[in-house]
Amino acid sequence: MPSKSSPQTQRRSLSDDPLAAAMRPPEDESPAQRELRILTEQQAKQISDAIDEQIRLDKAELKKNKPDVQVLLLGQSESGKSTTLKQFQLMHTPAAFHAERVAWRSVIYLNLVRSIRRILDAISPQQDLDPVDLERIDTLSIASDPSSEPSDPQVHREAEEKHAYYLQRLGPLLELEDRLIRALSEDGEDDEATRLGDGSTPGWSVPRPSLQVDTRSITVTSSVRSPIARGVELSVRTTSNWKKALSLNRNKLKTSTSNELEGWWEDPTDPVHVLGDCRAAMEQLWTDSWVRARLAHKLIRLEESSGFYLDEIERITAKKYIPTDDDVLKARLKTMGVVEHTFTIDRGLGRGHFLWKIYDVGGARNQRQAWAPFFQDVTAIIFLAPISAFDQVLAEDSRVNRLEDSLLLWRTVVANKLLARVNIVLFLNKCDLLQAKLEAGVQLKNHLITYGDRPNDYDSVSKYLRNKFGVIHQQNSPTKERELYMHFTSVTDTRRTSKIIASVRDIILRENLKSSRLM
Numbered sequence: 001m002p003s004k005s006s007p008q009t010q011r012r013s014l015s016d017d018p019l020a021a022a023m024r025p026p027e028d029e030s031p032a033q034r035e036l037r038i039l040t041e042q043q044a045k046q047i048s049d050a051i052d053e054q055i056r057l058d059k060a061e062l063k064k065n066k067p068d069v070q071v072l073l074l075g076q077s078e079s080g081k082s083t084t085l086k087q088f089q090l091m092h093t094p095a096a097f098h099a100e101r102v103a104w105r106s107v108i109y110l111n112l113v114r115s116i117r118r119i120l121d122a123i124s125p126q127q128d129l130d131p132v133d134l135e136r137i138d139t140l141s142i143a144s145d146p147s148s149e150p151s152d153p154q155v156h157r158e159a160e161e162k163h164a165y166y167l168q169r170l171g172p173l174l175e176l177e178d179r180l181i182r183a184l185s186e187d188g189e190d191d192e193a194t195r196l197g198d199g200s201t202p203g204w205s206v207p208r209p210s211l212q213v214d215t216r217s218i219t220v221t222s223s224v225r226s227p228i229a230r231g232v233e234l235s236v237r238t239t240s241n242w243k244k245a246l247s248l249n250r251n252k253l254k255t256s257t258s259n260e261l262e263g264w265w266e267d268p269t270d271p272v273h274v275l276g277d278c279r280a281a282m283e284q285l286w287t288d289s290w291v292r293a294r295l296a297h298k299l300i301r302l303e304e305s306s307g308f309y310l311d312e313i314e315r316i317t318a319k320k321y322i323p324t325d326d327d328v329l330k331a332r333l334k335t336m337g338v339v340e341h342t343f344t345i346d347r348g349l350g351r352g353h354f355l356w357k358i359y360d361v362g363g364a365r366n367q368r369q370a371w372a373p374f375f376q377d378v379t380a381i382i383f384l385a386p387i388s389a390f391d392q393v394l395a396e397d398s399r400v401n402r403l404e405d406s407l408l409l410w411r412t413v414v415a416n417k418l419l420a421r422v423n424i425v426l427f428l429n430k431c432d433l434l435q436a437k438l439e440a441g442v443q444l445k446n447h448l449i450t451y452g453d454r455p456n457d458y459d460s461v462s463k464y465l466r467n468k469f470g471v472i473h474q475q476n477s478p479t480k481e482r483e484l485y486m487h488f489t490s491v492t493d494t495r496r497t498s499k500i501i502a503s504v505r506d507i508i509l510r511e512n513l514k515s516s517r518l519m
């Protein structure tokens with residue numbers, strides 16, 4: 001039983017309290033001093049009350065602006081997260097999406113030039129098979145012609161001649177790439193894109209290694225072997241500022257009646273002129289049957305790679321080219337850090353709006369540590385798994401198969417206890433490429449042994465993979481109640497994706513409403 005303390009003990013303990021002692025008025029306080037003390041105390045209280053009130057107001061404001069729904073896009077690099085975000089933008093803020101089309105022009109140019117670089121790299125007589133090719137060489141049913149082996153002296157000589165010919169004609173294009181990269185990098189305050197930022201650094205940036213090589217790559221011969229050609233990519237940290245940078249000579253441009261920038265073709269330094277000069281050589285390179293045979297021999301299928309515009313060289317390099325919606329959706333620009341977008345969605349019946357925030361994160365391995373802080377408040381996750389990538393390896397680690405990486409990443413996400421009550425939507429993406437790949441004869445069983453002797457057609461493969469992802473969710477989810485929503489997607493296809501997005505949006509809103517009623 002607690003002992004009752006005597007009044008004496010209480011007094012002693014109060015007088016021992018250093019805070020109480022410090023607050024006690026001095027024993028010899030005069031009436032004037034007392035008056036001053038009380039006034040000072042009143043003023044201090046007023047200030048303290050004002051601060052409390054401000055904190056209360058700030059909290060209320062925060063609550064008012066807190067998004068109703070927060071969606072996180074997850075998945076490995078090149079899985080289609082930013083493309084999905086573009087589809088959301090196209091649906092909910094089409095005017096802003098269209099206004100930014102011109103800004104994508106230079107990304108598209110860079111994607112095109114990069115494809116040209118890859119071809120020049122592939123036809124270079126010095127080039128051995130790269131690790132990606134080695135990984136795939138035993139798995140494809142494409143017959144390789146033994147007479148076209150690089151060791152054949154006649155083939156080697158022919159390769160030297162072709163390579164030198166195209167290199168000479170396309171040199172200005174490679175210099176243009178360097179110029180574009182440098183111009184866009186300079187616009188940013190920070191050119192170190194490999195470092196994780198808070199998403200607030202403006203402008204483009206290029207990973208240091210490619211910047212270093214870029215300087216050398218102005219000379220045509222060394223440029224073909226640059227890391228850009230071998231997979232180092234341009235990346236972007238933010239959406240707001242880099243688009244300004246990508247509008248190229250924005251200050252000099254006019255605005256058309258449709259509020260789009262135009263008139264760049266009058267600027268002699270605009271990239272469109274070099275592209276125009278090299279148009280015929282680009283077309284010749286891409287349609288050259290010898291080049292196509294070399295690419296096939298090296299198992300390089302550029303048609304399936306990100307940012308592929310080689311089939312539309314004439315349109316893309318036209319003087320007054322403005323990217324279409326589809327062009328923008330196809331453009332490839334790697335995300336660094338986290339990009340945030342806010343949308344409002346009408347509640348209907350004049351009941352105001354839902355505020356949605358979508359976070360698009362970088363999916364490369366060195367970006368993934370930025371994901372976890374978002375798990376705390378997120379309402380829903382859209383996880384993208386590019387199922388066409390079963391025969392590819394990660395750009396950042398050529399020892400890791402992309403499908404395997406997606407499956408492991410998926411397991412980590414679905415097993416996370418913080419996400420137990422979060423709605424999870426799985427996009428089994430790049431179905432169009434999966435279909436093309438299977439039709440080209442690439443065998444899933446050569447990469448996924450468990451597939452065994454099942455038929456190698458689109459229906460069987462896609463169902464098998466869906467089941468595999470579903471089972472991982474079932475076995476690892478921290479709660480059995482969580483429902484998994486799965487969709488086969490090709491997020492570059494606007495018509496089909498808009499339907500899927502609408503249904504995903506409804507599910508998220510419904511589930512969100514349900515859980516807020518339960519709270």
Ligand SMILES: Nc1nc2c(ncn2[C@@H]2O[C@H](COP(=O)(O)OP(=O)(O)OP(=O)(O)O)[C@@H](O)[C@H]2O)c(=O)[nH]1
Pocket residue numbers: 075076077078079080081082083084305306307308329330331332333334335336361362363364429430431432433489490491492493
């Ligand atoms: N054909 C096809 N291309 C796609 C599809 N989804 C995305 N792409 C393309 O794949 C490339 C990579 O897509 P992104 O959306 O940039 O990938 P990401 O997941 O944001 O990649 P990081 O930013 O590196 O994490 C882009 O060029 C897209 O246009 C698809 O379903 N089909």
Ligand SMILES: [Mg+2]
Pocket residue numbers: 081082083333334335360361362363
């Ligand atoms: Mg991205």
